Amino acid sequence: MTIDRATIKDQPDIERLLEQVCKVHADIRPDLFIEGKRKYTKEELAAIIEDDGRPIFVAHDDDGTLMGYCFTVTEEHRGFNDPPHRTLYIDDLCVDENTRGRHVGKKLYDYVTGWAKDHGFYNITLHVWEGNDSAKAFYESMGLKIQLYGMETVL
Numbered sequence: 145m146t147i148d149r150a151t152i153k154d155q156p157d158i159e160r161l162l163e164q165v166c167k168v169h170a171d172i173r174p175d176l177f178i179e180g181k182r183k184y185t186k187e188e189l190a191a192i193i194e195d196d197g198r199p200i201f202v203a204h205d206d207d208g209t210l211m212g213y214c215f216t217v218t219e220e221h222r223g224f225n226d227p228p229h230r231t232l233y234i235d236d237l238c239v240d241e242n243t244r245g246r247h248v249g250k251k252l253y254d255y256v257t258g259w260a261k262d263h264g265f266y267n268i269t270l271h272v273w274e275g276n277d278s279a280k281a282f283y284e285s286m287g288l289k290i291q292l293y294g295m296e297t298v299l
């Protein structure tokens with residue numbers, strides 16, 4: 145298995161996995177996610193792939209098949225009440241549904257953590273939807289702890 149920055153050649157496979165993530169979320173929150181859709185248009189995704197501020201990392205197996213991706217966003221914090229620091233936000237992490245449970249997610253997460261350390265980031269943050277129990281268990285097993293709670297009331 146290899147892990148690298150995504151290139152435009154990965155776009156069709158990334159789109160396929162984006163639909164898988166959307167289905168996971170649509171099963172939990174059909175009021176907020178439409179099954180069969182993707183988070184980004186083709187144009188938006190092509191721009192993100194080229195954006196050094198939003199690196200996407202991809203895992204391929206030995207025959208070049210995309211096994212998983214990790215979308216990230218670099219954040220600079222320069223507020224009045226917090227010490228300047230950089231956060232790497234994991235915007236999306238998905239392993240192909242046929243490949244889950246084989247530690248591809250762990251290898252991607254470890255790679256991204258190493259990349260973030262090498263590039264001077266202070267921390268990694270991400271959001272998990274309530275009800276996505278497998279993702280929650282995965283992130284907990286990676287050692288992540290709750291930083292804050294996001295709350296909601298539907299009107």
Ligand SMILES: CC(C)(COP(=O)(O)OP(=O)(O)OC[C@H]1O[C@@H](n2cnc3c(N)ncnc32)[C@H](O)[C@@H]1OP(=O)(O)O)[C@@H](O)C(=O)NCCC(=O)NCCS
Binds near residue numbers: 251272277
């Ligand atoms: C969450 C996800 C990325 C995990 O990737 P994966 O390759 O299947 O996970 P790994 O095999 O690397 O699991 C590593 C550890 O996480 C935990 N874990 C992973 N999946 C789990 C599950 N369904 N239930 C409980 N624990 C789980 C286990 O501790 C596992 O270690 P072990 O197999 O030695 O017990 C993958 O299931 C996925 O793509 N899910 C759908 C998309 C999604 O919900 N992404 C998160 C949105 S932000």
